[in-house]
Amino acid sequence: MAFVLRAFSNGIDGVFIGGCHLNECNYITHGNYHALNMVLLFKKIMEHMGLNPERLRIQFMSGAEATLFVESVNDFVKKVKEIGPLGKGKGEGIDDNELKSRLREITKLVPYIKVVKNEKLGTRLENPEEYDKFFTKDEIDKLFSEVISYYIDPEKCQACMTCARRCPVEAIISAKNQVHVIDQKKCIKCGTCFEACPPRFGAVTKITGEPVPPPIPEDQRTVVRKGKEKKED
Numbered sequence: 001m002a003f004v005l006r007a008f009s010n011g012i013d014g015v016f017i018g019g020c021h022l023n024e025c026n027y028i029t030h031g032n033y034h035a036l037n038m039v040l041l042f043k044k045i046m047e048h049m050g051l052n053p054e055r056l057r058i059q060f061m062s063g064a065e066a067t068l069f070v071e072s073v074n075d076f077v078k079k080v081k082e083i084g085p086l087g088k089g090k091g092e093g094i095d096d097n098e099l100k101s102r103l104r105e106i107t108k109l110v111p112y113i114k115v116v117k118n119e120k121l122g123t124r125l126e127n128p129e130e131y132d133k134f135f136t137k138d139e140i141d142k143l144f145s146e147v148i149s150y151y152i153d154p155e156k157c158q159a160c161m162t163c164a165r166r167c168p169v170e171a172i173i174s175a176k177n178q179v180h181v182i183d184q185k186k187c188i189k190c191g192t193c194f195e196a197c198p199p200r201f202g203a204v205t206k207i208t209g210e211p212v213p214p215p216i217p218e219d220q221r222t223v224v225r226k227g228k229e230k231k232e233d
């Protein structure tokens with residue numbers, strides 16, 4: 001998904017993905033089924049973004065089917081030319097800056113989308129008639145209207161630093177004996193910190209459909225451990 005987004009973000013008008021025939025993958029992972037599901041999902045996301053989903057196509061063929069490959073690519077190029085430049089095709093009409101911003105937002109959400117749709121992405125669809133209905137418009141609208149955010153509860157954080165060490169994008173502002181804070185602009189919503197925070201602290205919370213509370217001011221981040229609090233009392 002990230003590769004497709006990178007192509008569109010670079011102004012490419014269409015993306016063609018070629019894979020081996022289903023059930024002919026050399027590997028037990030059968031990655032072509034996964035690629036198919038990813039394309040089906042991304043086509044719906046394109047509709048959600050206001051882009052024509054026909055700008056993305058996946059087709060299966062063997063290495064011996066050179067003629068099929070040439071015909072498929074030529075047909076795809078013809079189709080994309082008919083649709084027109086990215087964002088300017090019939091029914092699109094998206095301003096360049098707006099398009100860039102939409103693509104940037106979706107790119108940021110790729111890890112989140114993959115986590116949320118993980119189970120469906122692993123399905124092996126055998127019947128092409130199932131393709132179009134596999135992901136629905138309502139499901140995609142819900143996916144983006146109910147985006148989960150992660151927040152560290154300053155009352156519970158004990159500054160053990162586990163979450164900061166595990167965050168893949170260094171989105172957690174971390175310092176010794178300081179309440180940790182998630183930089184929401186950097187966070188890719190992977191959920192790793194939620195899983196990593198020790199249950200005895202349970203400081204990372206999931207927030208859905210509500211704004212994330214503002215970060216605690218820097219001068220109030222010193223962790224007062226419960227034992228010490230009692231001693232001082």
Ligand code: SF4
Pocket residue numbers: 150166167168169170171172182183186187188189190191192193194
């Ligand atoms: S969800 Fe947590 S671990 Fe994942 S990017 Fe955001 S802050 Fe980092």
Ligand code: SF4
Pocket residue numbers: 152156157158159160161162163164180196197198201202203204
């Ligand atoms: S893992 Fe939990 S307790 Fe530890 S620093 Fe992160 S949020 Fe705080």
